[in-house]
Amino acid sequence: MSKTITRFYFFLLIFSLGLPAFAQFRVDVSGIGLNQLPIAVATFRGESGAPQKIASIVQADLERSGQFRGVDTTGVALDEGSRPDVAVWRQKGADSLATGSVVRLADGRYDVRFRLWDVVRGQDLGGQSYAVAQADLRLAAHRIADFIYEKLTGDKGAFSTRIAYVTKAGQRYQLWVADADGENAQSALASPEPIISPAWSPNGSQLAYVSFESRKPVVYTHDVVSGKRRLIANFRGSNSAPAWSPDGRTLAVTLSRDGGSQLYAIDAGGGEPRRLAQSSSIDTEPAYTPDGKSIYFVSDRGGAPQIYKMPSTGGNAERVTFTGSYNISPAISADGRWLAYISRVNGAFKLHVMELASGAVNAVTDTSADESPSFAPNSRLIVYATQQQGREALMTTTLDGKLKARLAGQNGNIREPDWGPFQKQ
Template identity: 80%
Template structure:
C-alpha cells in the first residue's frame, strides 16, 4: 500500500492508515482467542510502594481462577504496591489475623478471603482488608458470580483495596481495546485491563486501526479499510452491531469521542488536504474545524470537552497543538523535539502523553501541561499510541520488544512497567476504556 500523505506513524514498515483503519466485520473463530492471552511481567521499583500481603484465598485451589494472584498482579502493576510473602498462612474473610505476625513480615496491609462453588455452578467470592499498622478492619465485600466473571470479581477486589489504601479510584475492572495481527489476519479485541479475558469484536484480512472508546464504554469508533479506503464506523460492544459514520470522498480517519458521547472529531480529506471536522456519532454532515494548508490529524478531546489537541505539520514538521473544541486559532503545545505525534490527555487534565522521535527512534514522553516540562519515560525505541487509564495514573502503549510488537503499561514516571505479551501475533493500537458501572 502506498504510504498516504497523512503518515506521521513511527513505524516505517506499515502506513499510518494501515495502522489505524479497520476491517470487515467477520465472525471471529473461537480458536483465535489464543492470540489474545497475555503474560504479565512487572518490572521496576517505585520510590514509595505500599507492602501488602495477599493470603491465598480459602478454596481457590479448586477454583478455575486464582483470585489472590490476580489481585496481587493488579496491585503490583499499578506501581503503588509490592507483594509481601504470605506463605504458610491460612486465613479467610472471617479470620481475626495476628497482626503482629504481619508487622514482622513488614506488611502494611493484609487481604484474606474465600471462594466457594455454589450448587448452581456460580461462585461466592468474599474478602476482607486489614490495616496492619493501625490494627484496623477496613471492611470487605462479597460477589456471587458465574465462572466467567471470576476475573472481574478479582479486579473489583483490587479496585476496593486500591481505593481504600490510596484514596483514589482503581482501574482494574476497566477494559482495554487493542488490535492483533497474526499472519494476514487482523483482530480487534476487548479485554480486561491486564489484557486477559479477551473477546474478539471484529476480524478481517484487512488492517485494523484506531479503536476509540466512547465515554460510557458502550461503543468503539474505528476506521475500516474494507472498501479499500479509510471509513469510520461506530461499533456497539455489547451487541456487535455497527453503523457507518463517515464515508466521504477521500480518507476518513482518526475518530475521537467527545465526552458527551454524541460527537466525534475526525480527520477528513473531502475538501482537499487532511483537516479536522466534527460529526454526529450517528453520521450526517460534518462541521469543519481547521482551515489550513497543512495536515491536521489525530484529534483528542480534553476530559471536559472544551479543548481538542491534535497533530499538525503547519510549522514544517509534526507537532502537537490545541484549540477550542468549537474551532478557532490553534496554539502549539510541544516545542522540544522536531517530530511529536499521537497525543493523549489524562482525565485529570494534568498530563499529555505523546510519541517523540529521538535519534531516529520513537519514545513515549509525558508532559506536565502546567509547566510544559516533558521527559521520555521508556528505554525502547519503537513506542506508539499511548492511552491513559481513567484514573490518570497509568499509560498503556504499544512498542517492540525482541523484534515483536507488544503492549506495555507504565506509571507516569516510567519507574514501573508491565509487559502484556501476546502468545501469537503482533499487538498494537491500544485504547484504555472508561470506568465501568458496577
C-alpha cells in the same frame, strides 16, 4: 518509512509480522517505584478448587499499578472471617493484609468474599462480597483490587476496566476487548483488511475505529455487546482518527474530502461533518480535553509534526510541544493534568509525558518504537504499543516511567491499544 510516521499520515497501516488469532497474555513487571505500600494478599480459602486464583490476580493488579509491593504469603490461607495476628504480619513487613474465600454455590455461581486489614493499626478496613458466574471470577478479583487500591491510596482503581487492541494473523485482522491486565480477550471484529485507531466511547458501550474493508479508510462505531455497527464517515478520500467527545455525542475525525487531511466534527450517529479549522497543512489525531472545551491534535503547519490545541468548536490553534522536532499521538489524562505523546529522538520513537500546568516534559521509556499511548481512566498508568526483542507488545507504565508491565502475546504481536473508561457496577 516507520510505522509511526505512517500512522501520522493515515494513508495505510502496515503490519509486518503475523499475529496470533488468540492473544493470551502474561504480565511481567519491571522497575522499582518509590514509596510502594507493602501488602500481603493471602491465598483465599477455597480458591484451590476454583478455576481462577483470586489472590494471585489481586496481587498482580496491585503490583502492576506501581503503588504496591507484595509481601510473601506462601502457605497461608485466610478467609474474610479470620482475625489475623497482626504482629506476625508486621514482622513480615506488611502494612496491610487482604484475606478472603471462594465458595461454589448450588446454582453454579461462585461466592467471592474478602476483607482488608491495616496490620499497623490493627484495624478492619472493610470488605465486599460478589456472587458471580464462573466467567466473571476475574472481574470479581479486579474489583477487589479496585477496592484495596482506593482504600489505601485514595484514588479510584482501574483494574476492572477494559482495553481494546488490534492483532493480525496471516491476512486476518481482529479487534479485541480484554481486561485491563490483558487477560480474558474477546474478539469484537475480524476482517481481511486492516483495522486501526480503536477508541472507546465515554460510557464504554461502543468502540469507534477505522476499517479498510472498503479498500480505503472508513470510520465505524461498534456496539461492544451486540456487535452491531454504524458507518459514520465514508466520504471521498481518507476517513480516519476518530475521537469521542466527553459527552459521547460527537466524534472528531480526520477527513481528506476537501483535499489535505483536516479535522471535522461529526454527530456520533452520523451525518454531515463540520470542518473545525481552515489550514493547508495536515491536521490529524484529535483528542478532546476532559471538559470537552478543547481538542489537542497533530499538525505539520510549522514544517514538522507538532501537537497543538484549539477550541473544540474550531478556531485558532496554539502550539503545545516545543521539545523535539517531531511529536505525534497526543493523549490527555482524565484529570486533565497530563499529556502523553510520542516524540522522535535521534531516530527513535519514545513515549513522553508532559505536565500541562508547568510544561515540564519527561521521556518515560528506553525503547525506540513506541506508539499509541492511552491513559487509564484514573490517570495513573499509560498503556502503549512498542517493540521489544524484535516483537511488538503492549506495555503499561507509571507516569514517571519507574515501573512497567509487559502484556506480551505468547506467539505474536499486538497493536493499537486504547484504555476504556470506568465501568458501572
